[in-house]
Amino acid sequence: MSRRTPPGPGTTPARTFDALPPTRRSRAPFAESWWGHEWLRALEESSLDSGRLQRGRTYARGGAVGAVTVAAGAATAPVQGSRPSPYRCRVRVTQLTARQWDRLLDMIAERAANIAALLDGEMPAALADDAAAAGVPLLPGPRDLDPQCSCPDWGYPCKHAAALCYQLARLLDRDPFVLLLLRGRGEQELMDELGRRNSARAAVEAAASAGAVVDAPPARTADPAAAAFAARTALPPLPPPPPVPERPGRGPALVDTAVPAPGVDPAGLELLAADAATRAHHLLAAALGAGHADTAPPAPLTAWQDAIRLAAAHPTAEVLDRIASACARTRDEVAAAARAWRHGGAASLSVLDEAWTPPPGVLARALAAVREEWPEAIALPRLRTWRNRWTVEGRFAQVRYGRDGRWYPYTNDGRTWWPAGPPDPDPAVVLTSLLRPEAGART
16 A cells, blocks of 8 residues: 655655555565566676675564655665564665656656556566667666665665665665656656647647648746747757776886885885775766765775775785785785775774773664564574673674674684675674674584
């Protein structure tokens, strides 16, 4: 069941869909329609972690997703996680431009069967193919989706936002107008515009059959200012932004070609140039991505953090040795820190470096949540607690609780504790990843 929110001036109405009931024991697919499968394909191709997608499916089937509100360009919903209050989740979808909508509406209006199919809950495959050929991406691709969540997880998407995306697939399956709304236009707005276009086309055809010579009326009524502007010579469209290179450049080669000045280290300069190219590549990709305007600038780094960031970006033996020597650390310590940085940045590095005591009751509540969610087919291991760490008895495995509210997996090679994967707000997810047969077994 859905409820429509009346639009404000110049806005598209939103639709709110009641929370779907749990289907925890069901293995039915989230989408049966071909357009629902395309939505899921875009989601899964944009994801960086299949484990989070699996948890998102479990959350969606378990009824964790609340009422879903769909508006032009975004869908939002509360998603219940492990804490008492739900997280706020949103998935943004790139909207079509006015010119793309004009082309799409012409295509829909050309065939009465297109309108009939949409009203009957079907998305004509031929319409989507014709639209794509005309430069109108009706179905979203991986770059068109931007899942977001208020939880501290850095996953893309996190399991809560993934649950919202899977729930949206069910809604899309039932009503293709949900997809059109996400792309920027509501059902009533579309039907009104299609009615105007069909009336204009019928008037032209009637006049032509009567032998009259008439000009086709405009598809929509323009205000005087818009009509005056349209009468002028149109400005050429801006060119599309250049594609982001697949990988950053390496920078200049100095070691074998340059004669260094006194005190200049050519190898060090090469490394800094390569690092600058890598950071510029990341900034360009972020600037051209969806939702980049909402991205807050990163916090300044300490000298140790910046050194480990450099080691994580360029993990060669030479770089590790240089940083280890400069920081008075061993190579294994720098390598472990670089691995931590790759899994979660500065927050992950602090978990490696610091043992701290969480507030009373935090670990006890977390352990109770683990016991409640733990799969029946897997025996819950015995855990030794010390400060913010759980060590799995009989394993070279450990879970550490960070100040950011996330849990970090670690394994031990007999000498050093090594970060073993990305963090997660759910300790059960981290523990199950550590207890796989190939992870952390004592030999």
